[in-house]
Amino acid sequence: MIIPILRRVLQAAGVILAMTLIVFVGVNVIGNPVDILINPDLNQLERDEVVRSLGLDLPLWKQYLTFLSGILEGNFGDSFVYGTSAIKLILLRLPATLELAVVALLIALLVGLPLGLYAGLYPERASSRVIMSGSILGFSLPSFWFGLMLILLFSVNLGWLPSGGRGETRTLWGIEWSCLTLDGLQHLILPAINLALFKVSMVLRLTRAGVKEIMPLDYIKFARSKGLSEKRVIFVHMFKNLLVPVVTIVGLEFGTLIAFAVVTESIFAWPGTGRLIIESINLLDRPVIVAYLMMMVSMFVFLNLLVDISYTYLDPRITFGSKDK
Amino acid sequence: MALGASSKTYAVNLEVLKLELTETWNYVSRPVCVLMTTFALSTVAIAEDLTIAFSAPPTTIDPHAVSSAPSNSAGRHIFDSLINRGGNAENLPQLAISWTPLDSTHWEFQLREGVTFHDGTTFDSEDVVASLNRVANMPGKAFDPYTRTIKNVEATGPYTVVVETYSADPLILNSLSRLRIISAEFANSGSDAFDQGEAVIGTGPFKFVSYRPGDEINMERNDDYFAGPASWENLSIRIITDNGARLAALLAGDVDLIEALPAEGQVRVAESPNHEVMRGQSTRVIYLAPDMFNDASPQITDNDGNALSENPLRDIRVRQALRKSINRDAIVERIMSGNATVAHQWVAEGFMGNSPGVEEVEYDPEGAKELLAEAGYPDGFRMQINGPTGRYENDSQVLQAVGQMFSSIGVDTTVIVQPWSVFGPAYPNHVFSVYLASWGINTGEVTNPTLAIAVTTDAEAGTGRYNGGGISDPQIDALMEQALQELDDDKRKAQMQEISELIFNNSYLFPLHYESVALGARKGLSYEPRSDKYTLAYDIKPAE
Numbered sequence: 001m002i003i004p005i006l007r008r009v010l011q012a013a014g015v016i017l018a019m020t021l022i023v024f025v026g027v028n029v030i031g032n033p034v035d036i037l038i039n040p041d042l043n044q045l046e047r048d049e050v051v052r053s054l055g056l057d058l059p060l061w062k063q064y065l066t067f068l069s070g071i072l073e074g075n076f077g078d079s080f081v082y083g084t085s086a087i088k089l090i091l092l093r094l095p096a097t098l099e100l101a102v103v104a105l106l107i108a109l110l111v112g113l114p115l116g117l118y119a120g121l122y123p124e125r126a127s128s129r130v131i132m133s134g135s136i137l138g139f140s141l142p143s144f145w146f147g148l149m150l151i152l153l154f155s156v157n158l159g160w161l162p163s164g165g166r167g168e169t170r171t172l173w174g175i176e177w178s179c180l181t182l183d184g185l186q187h188l189i190l191p192a193i194n195l196a197l198f199k200v201s202m203v204l205r206l207t208r209a210g211v212k213e214i215m216p217l218d219y220i221k222f223a224r225s226k227g228l229s230e231k232r233v234i235f236v237h238m239f240k241n242l243l244v245p246v247v248t249i250v251g252l253e254f255g256t257l258i259a260f261a262v263v264t265e266s267i268f269a270w271p272g273t274g275r276l277i278i279e280s281i282n283l284l285d286r287p288v289i290v291a292y293l294m295m296m297v298s299m300f301v302f303l304n305l306l307v308d309i310s311y312t313y314l315d316p317r318i319t320f321g322s323k324d325k
Numbered sequence: 326m327a328l329g330a331s332s333k334t335y336a337v338n339l340e341v342l343k344l345e346l347t348e349t350w351n352y353v354s355r356p357v358c359v360l361m362t363t364f365a366l367s368t369v370a371i372a373e374d375l376t377i378a379f380s381a382p383p384t385t386i387d388p389h390a391v392s393s394a395p396s397n398s399a400g401r402h403i404f405d406s407l408i409n410r411g412g413n414a415e416n417l418p419q420l421a422i423s424w425t426p427l428d429s430t431h432w433e434f435q436l437r438e439g440v441t442f443h444d445g446t447t448f449d450s451e452d453v454v455a456s457l458n459r460v461a462n463m464p465g466k467a468f469d470p471y472t473r474t475i476k477n478v479e480a481t482g483p484y485t486v487v488v489e490t491y492s493a494d495p496l497i498l499n500s501l502s503r504l505r506i507i508s509a510e511f512a513n514s515g516s517d518a519f520d521q522g523e524a525v526i527g528t529g530p531f532k533f534v535s536y537r538p539g540d541e542i543n544m545e546r547n548d549d550y551f552a553g554p555a556s557w558e559n560l561s562i563r564i565i566t567d568n569g570a571r572l573a574a575l576l577a578g579d580v581d582l583i584e585a586l587p588a589e590g591q592v593r594v595a596e597s598p599n600h601e602v603m604r605g606q607s608t609r610v611i612y613l614a615p616d617m618f619n620d621a622s623p624q625i626t627d628n629d630g631n632a633l634s635e636n637p638l639r640d641i642r643v644r645q646a647l648r649k650s651i652n653r654d655a656i657v658e659r660i661m662s663g664n665a666t667v668a669h670q671w672v673a674e675g676f677m678g679n680s681p682g683v684e685e686v687e688y689d690p691e692g693a694k695e696l697l698a699e700a701g702y703p704d705g706f707r708m709q710i711n712g713p714t715g716r717y718e719n720d721s722q723v724l725q726a727v728g729q730m731f732s733s734i735g736v737d738t739t740v741i742v743q744p745w746s747v748f749g750p751a752y753p754n755h756v757f758s759v760y761l762a763s764w765g766i767n768t769g770e771v772t773n774p775t776l777a778i779a780v781t782t783d784a785e786a787g788t789g790r791y792n793g794g795g796i797s798d799p800q801i802d803a804l805m806e807q808a809l810q811e812l813d814d815d816k817r818k819a820q821m822q823e824i825s826e827l828i829f830n831n832s833y834l835f836p837l838h839y840e841s842v843a844l845g846a847r848k849g850l851s852y853e854p855r856s857d858k859y860t861l862a863y864d865i866k867p868a869e
């Protein structure tokens with residue numbers, strides 16, 4: 001168990017190193033952040049001084065080495081734009097995104113799983129067909145449009161829910177959370193639904209496909225012939241097997257929920273990391289871009305690991321680590 | 326590079342789609358809406374609180390760290406300056422009540438007595454000295470354009486300050502209007518102390534309450550403000566960068582006033598019974614610059630694609646012809662949706678340096694063709710024009726329209742747009758034949774844009790840094806040298822008018838339009854949009 005985890009961590013370190021190198025070279029190719037950042041009224045001398053203070057006067061390889069040695073000391077560099085630690089900037093915004101992603105994931109599971117089960121168990125019913133057609137909408141509606149429609153209906157026309165922002169927050173463990181206040185929850189509903197829409201459809205379809213695949217299998221027939229109740233057959237014998245693909249996808253998709261919440265965050269003015277990274281890319285704020293990507297890569301690696309470990313509990317035939325060989 | 330263009334087109338289409346769908350939705354939802362309003366109470370109430378939405382994020386609360394419009398605009402709510410910059414770039418008393426030049430390099434300022442900081446301490450000359458020293462020594466150099474001429478600041482009494490400049494500086498009042506006064510107690514505090522709130526002590530109309538970067542800034546009224554308390558007990562500045570989201574927040578009643586009302590949302594706001602559009606003219610001028618720097622311009626060929634031996638843009642007749650081909654009224658009306666004013670020179674009438682002697686070039690495609698033929702290009706030539714996308718209002722659409730207009734007089738034009746991160750650093754380097762750029766003239770007078778764009782490039786002196794067209798006219802350079810030292814306003818004005826005439830009558834630049842400031846607000850507010858595009862809640866009043 002330990003060795004494969006260590007191997008993963010090493011792999012991740014390799015990926016991160018390659019990624020930082022790409023970002024450094026990439027941002028450098030796009031342009032010089034100084035030209036975008038500084039007051040255009042500055043003269044050459046003043047400009048040079050700013051360039052020096054940001055460390056951008058050094059050759060790229062030296063900048064890169066400075067950055068690497070900084071990491072060893074736990075310093076990921078300061079944002080060119082905000083002037084404060086890039087990692088702090090991201091951590092300040094990460095709770096907002098995490099909160100949004102977790103709520104969206106819960107919605108996806110709470111809505112998608114039961115509906116998928118239902119549609120899989122009773123495929124011939126008209127209601128199942130409605131559910132399945134509905135899921136196509138969930139797949140195909142672009143989220144920026146759906147988000148705007150949500151705002152238009154529930155905020156502009158009905159006035160039931162706020163159109164954006166995080167609302168009132170409460171501090172817990174030194175972090176501000178929207179989900180702990182009524183006002184915050186109201187702000188959370190629309191963006192979470194918007195973010196969850198696609199995932200609901202996906203979980204629903206996965207579950208239904210799983211049900212249809214597993215129900216005719218011999219062990220289900222055997223369980224039934226043993227005289228087990230239908231409830232037990234479905235929720236114990238079938239459900240565990242059903243969960244293997246669902247957990248895989250949901251685990252990996254949680255990463256994309258966080259990494260690609262950009263559209264939802266923009267439309268709902270949600271102050272999360274997605275908006276931060278877009279703004280940083282536009283301003284070539286390299287320290288923030290690098291720190292953000294490092295964090296995302298680490299997160300994906302971690303989620304993969306978590307998915308693999310959870311397999312072994314759901315399906316004892318799978319042993320962790322063996323498939324790497 | 327073509328990628329930039331296509332992705333922008335995509336974005337534009339999405340905007341259009343959003344709008345169309347929105348319209349459709351209105352149609353469908355109107356009955357629902359009518360039903361609901363019969364149950365819901367009207368949200369228009371006499372509110373003591375104000376929520377405004379900025380379109381770009383202030384990146385710090387430290388008033389000396391960053392000189393971007395949103396940071397300065399937010400800072401002005403909490404901090405005052407010696408000089409108050411009015412909505413039309415005029416210099417008014419604020420913490421200084423009067424000023425007199427002692428000689429060409431010394432200015433004496435009388436300070437306002439009886440002003441207190443938000444923490445109850447009294448404001449005096451020590452605070453001015455400490456603030457001006459702090460801002461001059463910030464590592465980011467953000468305010469250097471305003472502090473660089475200041476040699477020394479001295480408190481000669483508890484309420485008098487003498488500012489010494491290196492040489493005569495006619496723009497010193499403008500500079501001082503941009504430098505905020507903090508409490509001397511926090512002169513050694515870093516930006517972190519400001520962003521965490523402990524050092525945010527000013528004399529301004531609002532007191533700081535909380536700041537969440539990229540999200541919102543909350544303030545409360547300073548009841549002791551020397552010019553009288555603001556109309557709003559609590560002020561919340563929210564940052565909503567997405568156009569659609571900002572518009573929705575206004576229509577939903579979540580915010581009272583939004584900055585940068587998107588052009589496509591103006592009809593919607595104007596038609597809404599509870600909202601209105603507020604318009605004003607900004608000092609941001611959008612212009613095209615022709616390349617007169619290169620002997621053979623990099624993006625111009627003859628109609629068969631062969632290089633030309635000379636640079637046609639060096640011929641004033643060709644430049645005039647291109648200008649005559651541009652139908653600026655159509656651009657302002659159709660592309661900018663009336664959200665701009667046609668520009669003929671750096672600044673509009675009423676601003677310093679505007680000259681009646683600048684000829685206004687009218688749309689005249691026939692005359693343009695004749696001029697081209699006269700210059701030896703009866704069949705035109707091939708040219709590429711360049712510009713940023715997403716930087717200025719409808720920038721890429723404007724450039725595309727210009728491209729078609731150039732083509733209509735026989736100059737076969739290709740349009741290339743790039744994101745600002747690519748275009749911005751490139752355009753001063755004489756790599757484009759014609760490009761679209763812009764300058765926000767924050768001083769409201771002519772020397773500021775001229776120094777950056779229309780004097781001979783000199784890296785040492787830092788002049789002409791954005792002179793990508795390669796303008797080099799000894800007359801302009803000489804006049805600028807005088808104007809930058811001239812303390813007599815009448816003489817300066819005459820010099821600047823001559824500069825305007827030289828630049829624009831020679832068609833060194835093709836001015837297109839001044840962007841408008843368009844705000845969306847709920848009904849019941851009165852506010853005059855400012856030419857510098859700052860949104861200042863102190864000046865927002867409940868309508869009578």
